[in-house]
Amino acid sequence: MEFCKIKIINKSGNPMPRYMTEGSAGMDLCADLKDDEQLDPMEIKMIPTGLYISLPVGYEAQIRARSGLSSKYGLTMVNGIGTIDSDYRGEIKVPLINLGGQPYKIKPGERICQMVINKYVHANLDEVEILDETDRSHGGFGHSGK
Secondary structure, X not given: OOOOOOEEEEOXXXXXXXEOOOOOOOEEEXXXXXXXXXXXXXXXXXXXXXXXXXXXXXXXXXXXXXXHHHHHHOEEEOOOEEEEOOOOOOOOEEEEEEOOOOOEEEOOOOEEEEEEEEEOOOOOOOOOOOOXXXXXXXXXXXXXXX
């Protein structure tokens, strides 16, 4: 397993993010709240974590919804997956939306999302007039019938 050194400032009263199991891809992040924060159906709120990170160039942090909150209560992230770039130094805040039918109270210290660290590459774009042909060609969105 490969490791990436990340500098982190934790201004919350919550524990440092950590992997919950040896096979976990993401670290859970907790809400940095003083009191419960109610999220009504279809309401969006930015939930602070109190965390600030410094990633090496060539790495990103993806902020993802927690599957348990999504499947049980309809809580997910407005933007699906958020990206933290290596040059961002602000607080990690999580744009949560309640897609469920009932209000949900986010508790101080509650695990609200997970953070996955990934390598990335920059692409060199080569503008052309035509692309190479493949068996798939223009087929997409269920073209294979599976």
